[in-house]
Structure formats: C-alpha cells, structure tokens
Amino acid sequence: MASETTVQIDSSEPATTGEAWDAIIRPAVGWNLVDLAELWRYRDLLWMLALRDIKVRYKQTLIGAAWAIVQPLATMAVFAVLFGLMSAKATTGAVPYAVSTYAALLVWQLFATSLSRSSASLVENQNMIKKIYCPRIVFPLAPVLAALVDFGVSLALLVPLMAWYGVLPSWSILTLPMFVLIAIVAALAVGLWLAALSAMYRDFMYVVPFLTQFWLFVTPVVYETKSVIPGKWQFLYFLNPMAGVVEGFRWSLFGSTQVPALGLAISTAMVLFVLLTGLAYFRRCENTLADWV
Numbered sequence: 001m002a003s004e005t006t007v008q009i010d011s012s013e014p015a016t017t018g019e020a021w022d023a024i025i026r027p028a029v030g031w032n033l034v035d036l037a038e039l040w041r042y043r044d045l046l047w048m049l050a051l052r053d054i055k056v057r058y059k060q061t062l063i064g065a066a067w068a069i070v071q072p073l074a075t076m077a078v079f080a081v082l083f084g085l086m087s088a089k090a091t092t093g094a095v096p097y098a099v100s101t102y103a104a105l106l107v108w109q110l111f112a113t114s115l116s117r118s119s120a121s122l123v124e125n126q127n128m129i130k131k132i133y134c135p136r137i138v139f140p141l142a143p144v145l146a147a148l149v150d151f152g153v154s155l156a157l158l159v160p161l162m163a164w165y166g167v168l169p170s171w172s173i174l175t176l177p178m179f180v181l182i183a184i185v186a187a188l189a190v191g192l193w194l195a196a197l198s199a200m201y202r203d204f205m206y207v208v209p210f211l212t213q214f215w216l217f218v219t220p221v222v223y224e225t226k227s228v229i230p231g232k233w234q235f236l237y238f239l240n241p242m243a244g245v246v247e248g249f250r251w252s253l254f255g256s257t258q259v260p261a262l263g264l265a266i267s268t269a270m271v272l273f274v275l276l277t278g279l280a281y282f283r284r285c286e287n288t289l290a291d292w293v
Contacts, residue, residue, distance in 0.1 A: 033279040049142035068150035072105035079222040107249040110151040117143030118191030122199040170255030192278035238263035241270040
C-alpha cells in the first residue's frame, strides 16, 4: 500500500471523549515519489530494522565485525599477486597498488553489500509487510544504513595501511562524505528496482550475485581508469554509476591526480536518473507488494 495517510472522522455527531477515529490509508497521487514526513514518523522502525540487520549478521560469528576487514583485505591481496605475476600495470603508480585498491574496495563493498541486502529486503520481511502498514521504502533503506557499520570498521584499517606505505591524505579528504553519500544513494537506487522485481519475480534474487560480480570488473576497483580504459572510451565508461564514485573516492583520499570532474558528473547524473526511476517504479508497485511477497 502507498504512503499517504489521512484521518476521517464522522462529523454528523459531535466529538466525544473516547470516540473512535478511523485512519484510512489511501494511495498517494501525483509525483510524490517519497513522503519524507511520513518516513520521519517511522524513523524508529527504520532504526530497529537496521539494528536487527547488524545483529543478525554478526550473531554467533567467530570473529564478528572483523569480517568487514578480511573481505577487502583478502581481495586486495589476491589481485596484487595476480597483477604482479602478470607484470600488468593496473594503476598509474602515484599511490601504491595495495593502498589504492583497498580504498576502492571499501566503497565498493559498501555499495555491493547494501545492494545485495536491499534487493532481498521485501522478500525477507514479507510477514511484516502482510500484517502491518508502514512506508515500504523502509525495508530497502534499512540494509543500506546497516552497511555503513561495515564500512566504518573496514575504513579504520586504511589509516595504518596508508601510514605503512607513507601515503598522506590531502585537503581533498574533506569531500570524502560526499562520495560515501553518492555510493549509498546508488545502492538504494538500484536496490529499489531489484527489491520490487524480486518481490514479483523470485528469479531476480539469483541475478543479484551475478550482477554484483560482473559489475565489480567493469568498475575501476582493482585497476584505475586511466591505466586500462582508452581516453576516447572513458565518456561511455563513466555511464557506469559506480565508476565516477570509485575514482572520486580515491581522489578524495589521496588527491594525487586531478579530480575526475567529467566522469564524476556523468556517473552522478546516472545515479540520480536510476534513483528517480527506481522511486517511481517502487511507488507504482507499492500498492500490490503485499499480494506479491
């Protein structure tokens, strides 16, 4: 059901103490893609869903939140050895490969984790969706907020890693929150599409792991754009929403190269496009989600 809530009172009789009020929930009309006021009223539910996701993820685990560090660290090590054996030049050399790749993996892991859990959120919460009313967007939004915990834990290791290699941050690190915000908006944008599609067609849940794996290799995570992609193709390459985000994240940390302004602008425009269309599609499906999940 949609998110506009109205209160209807029978005015034919005077109001008395204890009179029953009927809250009638009707679909919103027009181009109201998200009701921020209603979402704020349900902020406690959003917080509880995010907290539950964090607790479930680390319940009965051996090393707990350290998994957030192990995954990008192991991936970085594998690709460092692989490119080393092939004598391939995957970076410009301005920043050591281990530091550059680990930094890119941080923002990528934030995106991939958020997308994976957000896309399955409606199916996983189908009992709640069928029994109570709340803005349905809280279900794909909560995993995105929960993924920030993993990001914070893995980001802590980047500080000693940069110190070990003698890499100092520049003033551009002040823009770091902007790129983190764009990354989580991108995850939510794609997650809205996949969450609605997965609720209606279960085979989309099997598409997500393949999609994220494929997306990793077409995003400059284990390589830098300038080292692999020819200049004449970079305009098309940055149509990938995460390409500009990853390169911008690197620049914000190290500031060793010129900010990829054009690439970032193209990728950000794609993020906004996917977000707006995702919100529109999600709201269109919202009234019938309880029948599909």
